Amino acid sequence: MNRIAPPTLAPSTLVLSVLALALAAGGCSPDPKALADKARAEFAAHQYLAAQTDLAAALAANPGDAGLIELQARNALAMGDGIAAGASLERLGSLRKPADFHRLLAEAALLRGQAQDALAALGDDKSAAGLRLRGLALIAQGDKPGALAAFQAGLAAEPRSAPLLASLSRLKLLEGDTAEARRLADSALAADGNLLDALLVDAQVATAEGRLGNALAAYAKAGKGYPGNLPALTGQAGILGDLGRTDELAALLSGFQGQRTDGTLAYLKARLASAKGDWNAARDILQANEDKLKDRDDANVLYAQALTQIGQPEQARARLAPMLARHPESVVLRRELGKAQLAGNDAAGAVQTLMPFAQSKSAAPDDLRLLAKAAEAAGDPNAAFFAARARYPSPQSLGQALSAADTAMKASNWGNAILAYDQILALTDGRSALVLNNMAWAQAQVGNTDKALQFAQRAIQVAPEDPSVLDTLGWLLFQSGSNKNRALDLLRRAAQKEPQNQTIAKHLAQAQRG
Helix, strand or coil, X not given: CCCCCCCCCCHHHHHHHHHHHHHHHHHCCCCHHHHHHXXXXXXXXXXXXXXXXXXXXXHHHCCCCHHHXXXXXXXXXXXXXXXXXXHHHHXXXXXXXXXXXXXXXXXXXXXXXXXXXXXXXXXXXXXXXXXXXXXXXXXXXXXXXXXXXXXXXXXXXXCCCHHHHHHHHHHHHHCCCHHHHHXXXXXXXXXXXXXXXXXXXXXXXXXXXXXXXXXXXXXXXHHHHCCCCHHHHHHHHHHHXXXXXXXXHHHHHHCXXXXXXXXXXXXXXXXXXHHCCCHHHHHHHHHHCHHHHCCCHHHHHHHHHHHHHCCCHHHHHHHHHHHHHHCCCCHHHHHHHHHHHHHCCCHHHHHHHHHHHHXXXXXXXXXXXXXXXHHHHHCCCCHHHHHHHHHCCCHHHHHHHHHHHHHHHHCCCHHHHHHHHHHHHHHCCXXXXXXXXXXXXXXXXXXXXXXXXXXXXXXXXXXXXXXXXXHHHHHHHHHHXXXXXXXXXXXXXXXXXXXXXXXXXXXXXXXXXX
């Protein structure tokens, strides 16, 4: 190889330079065995990104090491990368294969969306692990009864298999059996409380139950135990976004070190930008990742919302109209298309799109107001009637909301309770002490402390002597640490007014202990 002659150096400088180069060369060539050991430790600690880097370096020095190739495949599977896992397994095929090689092949195929290939790889594997993979493949093919039979056969062999219990819990959740999904999720956690799949299904079931605080805690535990795990991130981010906790969502996204090529992270960043009102940034993010997100309805709706907000309603209409044609039952799509049409000066088209809200006995006041606005712009003679409907809701809609709120509170379904109380507050003058007090309590249960205190303060303005209202505000003030003296005073007053109430007595005792 041709070499460029170095510049002439003084003898002492030359000696120092050679020594420096030798030291640098030694520093740039880590011991392959040390790299392999480091990668194994990182894999055991679920540090999959770091393990991926060190495995690549170790394999560069020992490309035929079957143990390292196997670890590389398992690491890729743990990261959810079926393509990389498949490539490693193909290399491993001509070397020493592990006993579960066919199951690794099946798992990689499932991650690539190739359910039939997964079933072929499994053959007649009757092990609990094999039956679990078979069940997952059958779910991917839409065969829920076959999946149920596979999971049950696996559990007959290993009743305490946490992966099988978690998978069956997810199947029950898909079928709408939340109670059985919860029982199975709890069983999976009891069998292995640190298993990623058990933590994720626990969070998913808690979300379905409306126990959003519990879901956040489960997702956070999964994210801490498995750094860079995307389902843990997206689950936590989704709940934070729904609850309007944008600062926490921003911190979560900025601290995420995972690598994704499917656009999920981009969608979350766009959602954060929209929550902050930066619609131009949301549009730019979605536009840059359009190819990756083209099949995601949630991303397309957000894209359309951004286009409407930045003055491009025609483009928003072009996205939303075909989606509404496919899903005419979607309230969100109907609402957003109506907004886009109205923004594009097609008031008559907006009225036609939004008219089903006028025929619904449970339509939200905001949707009726939007319809009234479109009707007024279009010169529709029914505009005043629609506006009156928005101001004076039907007894049916209010009754449904009250019933939903009561049911949710009794079931500790805080997410649904918040939605129901939001609707009640929109349907009324917002001065019901019971509604405000219950909303404060529900917000506190999902971790929205500031919102909880705001509702509790509104409740006490309406009913300053109600013991339940006094107790709620006092307890929230004590828990937040914002004003413990006032908290004690409120709790003492609540206890004096209702001395037999055990909950109030318990809160006061805890506050007095500090």
